[in-house]
Amino acid sequence: MKTERISEFTTQRLSVYLRCLEALEEMGVERTSSKMLAERFNLNSAQIRKDLAYFGQFGVRGVGYIVKELKQQLSSILGLNAGHKVCVVGAGNLGAALTDYQGFLKSGFSLVAAFDSSPGKIGGRSRSGVVIYDIKDLREVVRREGIAMGIIAVPAEAAQQVCNQLLDAGIRAILNFAPVRLNGRPNTAIKSIDLSISLEGLSFFLSKQSPDSQNLEQEQKSDIPSSPTETR
Amino acid sequence: MKTERISEFTTQRLSVYLRCLEALEEMGVERTSSKMLAERFNLNSAQIRKDLAYFGQFGVRGVGYIVKELKQQLSSILGLNAGHKVCVVGAGNLGAALTDYQGFLKSGFSLVAAFDSSPGKIGGRSRSGVVIYDIKDLREVVRREGIAMGIIAVPAEAAQQVCNQLLDAGIRAILNFAPVRLNGRPNTAIKSIDLSISLEGLSFFLSKQSPDSQNLEQEQKSDIPSSPTETR
DNA sequence: TTCTGTGAATACCTTCACAGCG
DNA sequence: CGCTGTGAAGGTATTCACAGAA
Numbered sequence: 001m002k003t004e005r006i007s008e009f010t011t012q013r014l015s016v017y018l019r020c021l022e023a024l025e026e027m028g029v030e031r032t033s034s035k036m037l038a039e040r041f042n043l044n045s046a047q048i049r050k051d052l053a054y055f056g057q058f059g060v061r062g063v064g065y066i067v068k069e070l071k072q073q074l075s076s077i078l079g080l081n082a083g084h085k086v087c088v089v090g091a092g093n094l095g096a097a098l099t100d101y102q103g104f105l106k107s108g109f110s111l112v113a114a115f116d117s118s119p120g121k122i123g124g125r126s127r128s129g130v131v132i133y134d135i136k137d138l139r140e141v142v143r144r145e146g147i148a149m150g151i152i153a154v155p156a157e158a159a160q161q162v163c164n165q166l167l168d169a170g171i172r173a174i175l176n177f178a179p180v181r182l183n184g185r186p187n188t189a190i191k192s193i194d195l196s197i198s199l200e201g202l203s204f205f206l207s208k209q210s211p212d213s214q215n216l217e218q219e220q221k222s223d224i225p226s227s228p229t230e231t232r
Numbered sequence: 233m234k235t236e237r238i239s240e241f242t243t244q245r246l247s248v249y250l251r252c253l254e255a256l257e258e259m260g261v262e263r264t265s266s267k268m269l270a271e272r273f274n275l276n277s278a279q280i281r282k283d284l285a286y287f288g289q290f291g292v293r294g295v296g297y298i299v300k301e302l303k304q305q306l307s308s309i310l311g312l313n314a315g316h317k318v319c320v321v322g323a324g325n326l327g328a329a330l331t332d333y334q335g336f337l338k339s340g341f342s343l344v345a346a347f348d349s350s351p352g353k354i355g356g357r358s359r360s361g362v363v364i365y366d367i368k369d370l371r372e373v374v375r376r377e378g379i380a381m382g383i384i385a386v387p388a389e390a391a392q393q394v395c396n397q398l399l400d401a402g403i404r405a406i407l408n409f410a411p412v413r414l415n416g417r418p419n420t421a422i423k424s425i426d427l428s429i430s431l432e433g434l435s436f437f438l439s440k441q442s443p444d445s446q447n448l449e450q451e452q453k454s455d456i457p458s459s460p461t462e463t464r
Numbered sequence: 465t466t467c468t469g470t471g472a473a474t475a476c477c478t479t480c481a482c483a484g485c486g
Numbered sequence: 487c488g489c490t491g492t493g494a495a496g497g498t499a500t501t502c503a504c505a506g507a508a
Contacts, residue, residue: 011436015429019411033489041413044479053491061485061490078432079439086431097329103411107428149434172441173434179251179335181273189437191430196339197247198423199318200310202381202405204243205421207311209404241499265467276501285469293507294466
């Protein structure tokens with residue numbers, strides 16, 4: 001195991017590998033190789049080996065990787081065994097959808113609480129039954145439930161304040177959907193997903209191809225590389 | 233203007249600059265500088281100048297940039313003036329939330345249609361009044377309405393098929409929320425936002441800091457860099 | 465002088481290519 | 487052999503540092 005800093009590109013891919021391994025396991029496949037994994041997504045096999053090598057030697061030379069073993073290793077590296085508890089702040093359209101998003105379950109997360117400031121929502125429940133608490137009780141509920149991660153789904157204007165409240169409550173990992181750059185603190189991770197910016201990237205792609213209003217030169221690339229998400 | 237390929241990191245940042253310029257304009261600020269912008273997010277000012285320089289010379293030496301002018305330039309570069317029409321496929325929790333997401337409006341997009349395959353939903357409307365069509369009518373509605381971009385919010389199993397249908401209907405820019413890697417085609421852009429993978433990245437961060445179950449060494453970094461999103 | 469625009473330097477990420485082990 | 491693990495090479499993105507225009 002290396003002591004190097006792990007790039008987020010790498011961890012992102014680890015998640016992808018893990019998902020693939022789960023699929024392979026369900027299909028009854030017991031062994032795999034970096035080459036096989038590389039073909040599934042179109043990645044370079046050396047990349048996969050290198051990503052894994054940051055964390056140890058999981059493979060068998062001449063053979064490959066044992067699906068079940070590697071799956072467990074990755075799961076543990078990503079901390080999914082911890083079964084982190086997650087809360088959502090903001091019970092609007094997006095917040096409600098995230099609160100009930102079933103995809104989180106597979107990764108071992110459990111969504112245990114939602115928060116809002118609107119009296120009409122406080123005390124209610126999401127469709128899937130998650131209680132919506134008063135944001136004022138954030139600290140208390142976080143402590144009581146042992147919540148480790150928070151998702152921000154409030155309007156941009158309120159996001160920084162909510163972020164501070166989450167941090168004050170002891171949460172050190174935040175996924176932010178509000179379209180603002182949040183200021184974090186040491187020892188915290190804030191990852192932002194900005195829906196408009198994502199769409200704008202696609203819009204740029206379209207403009208490049210058919211320069212309607214503008215005079216941008218033609219291009220016929222199908223492949224744009226990976227893209228970042230604001231983080232602190 | 234250069235003929236180089238523009239990195240998606242750059243376009244992502246252009247969106248961020250644009251949003252900042254809008255805020256500045258609302259505040260009545262008329263001029264700004266790469267330094268001022270760089271301080272807002274913590275970026276390097278040279279980066280900003282370089283990003284802008286790919287598209288032309290927008291600044292005035294010794295002075296900076298005219299907010300209004302630059303804003304319009306960026307808007308046009310990103311193709312936001314085109315007012316692209318967008319549809320959402322999948323009227324579940326997430327799809328419904330995206331259909332009604334008001335944040336898209338600011339960027340000049342208009343969400344004109346939703347699609348689903350469930351008889352219970354077809355013919356209905358989202359909360360904000362967007363009609364939910366039968367996915368079978370995708371091609372026709374896309375043509376009639378002049379839809380340029382599609383958002384996929386269906387379960388993983390259905391995503392590739394929906395993707396193909398969108399492409400067949402002539403849509404060349406897709407934002408995908410299903411947790412699968414989609415196969416695209418030449419001259420198309422597919423950008424994926426994977427909610428679970430994003431959370432897993434945060435989970436990894438937490439494990440690094442407090443190695444509960446695992447033996448990962450301690451670390452006290454507050455800053456993780458930017459992160460990618462699967463694209464094709 | 466100030467602040468842009470940009471070549472050069474650095475840092476980071478990916479791919480190549482091969483040694484080494486089962 | 488075959489496939490991993492990894493140093494070295496190649497690319498790409500970011501930052502530095504400064505020439506040059508207003």
